[in-house]
Structure formats: C-alpha cells, structure tokens
Amino acid sequence: MIKIKNLYKSYENSFVLKGLNLEINQGEILVILGRSGVGKSVLLKHIIGIEKADSGIVEIDGVDISELSFTELYQSIKNMGMLFQGAALFDSMNIEQNTGFYLEHNEDPTSKKRLNKKEIKQRVLDALKMVGLEDSEEKMPSSLSGGMKKRAALARLIAYRPKILLYDEPTTGLDPITSNQINELIVKTQNELGGTSVIVTHDIHSAWYVADRLALHRDGKIIYIAPPEEFIKIDDPDIAYLRKTLSNVERGR
C-alpha cells in the first residue's frame, strides 16, 4: 500500500505539487492522467524516493520514506522499479547489460537472493523476448530507435520483477501495434507478479486497457480517482475530452 499525504513540492518558488493526497492499493494498476507539465513525473519520482518533498508524507507499506537516510531509503526502495519517461538507459552498456543491471547489483526482490550469472542471463533473455528485442542484446542504446529504447527500458523493469512498478509514459511514441503489446505486457506482468503498478500516461486507450482505477492529476492534486467506468462519466471538461477520444476516432478532414 502506498499512501501519499498532503505532498508539497516547489521548484524555483513555483509549486508543482500542492497538497497532493493519493492512496494506491496493493495489487492494483492505477493509471494517472493529466496535462503535460502538471507534475506527473515529479509525483512518480517522489514515490521512488529520488525527489524529496518540501513537506508531506510518502508512505510505502507503513514506512514514511521522506524521513529515511540515504542508506535506509536504498533498502526500502529495492522492491520498486521505474520505467523513466526518457528510457534512461546506460549509454555505455549494451542492451543485455542494461536489462540485467538491477539484478547484477541487487538481490532478486522475489526470492531475496542474489541470482547467478546464468539465472540473470535467462531473466534478461526472457524479458527481451517479451518486448520483441531478442535479437538486439548486443546493440548499444545509441543505435536503437526511440521505440526500441523504450522497450529496452521496459525489459529492464520486467527482468527485475519488483513488487512496485512505476511506468512513466510506457506507450508514448510507439506505434499502435507495439503499444497494444506493451499494454498486454503490463497486465501480464501485473498478473504474474501480483505487485502494484502505477502508470502515468497521455494515452487514454492504453489507460482504458490496463487500469483498475483511473486518476486525474490537475492543479497540483489528484482531483478524481475512480474505476474506469465511473471515472469516464465524471462531469468535467478534461474528462469529457477523454470520453470523446474513447468513443469516436475523429477524422481531420
């Protein structure tokens, strides 16, 4: 269970998070929607502890991570993994090394044991196969397309199998067929790991496919949160727009 209470965060005197409250249930896929620049990525970075709030609480399974020292924080976030918006692959490592990175440096979150080289290799190959990059292990990030980088970053997350998975724009910039595969993969991963997933996206079709609950981030807060069927009926201009996008695909001419 993740509990966020009254979170405030400002950059250069401008508040991005303004008393944000959010509870994320164990085992659910929560999708957070919101306009560009509202602070969705900032919120995910607070959950994984790489940004520190000005005030407020981020509680993971009863532990307030905002109070922890660096070493304690490192221990507490080992069960989490994040797909960063810009993929954030390590440029000097090939795709196989990138995908195995967390397992090389941490114990396996499920068994709480260090995996050996052979086990890591198997996890990496399975994950790369899942994202359709099984023939790209040797490639360097600089030689991949944007969509391939995104899929490689996803493989890195899936190979690690954390209990809490944070996805920042997992389908943005991907073609519709690959997007669908990613959506299926998110659901499959969730079913297999029984973890908790938080997904930030602009892609309402993807959100609709994967979510147990949908949330809207606006004005520094989560202003609505509800199961998809309820959420989409909310009387609000932003949600009316999403409703329209889902109900009919318009032609430009």
Ligand SMILES: Nc1ncnc2c1ncn2[C@@H]1O[C@H](COP(=O)(O)OP(=O)(O)OP(=O)(O)O)[C@@H](O)[C@H]1O
């Ligand atoms: N490290 C930082 N230093 C200064 N400002 C920052 C920093 N990180 C985020 N911001 C600002 O916080 C605001 C929210 O950024 P954030 O990246 O969370 O937006 P977002 O909702 O994820 O947008 P998008 O949908 O475009 O990805 C922006 O105005 C951004 O410039």
Ligand SMILES: [Mg+2]
């Ligand atoms: Mg973002």
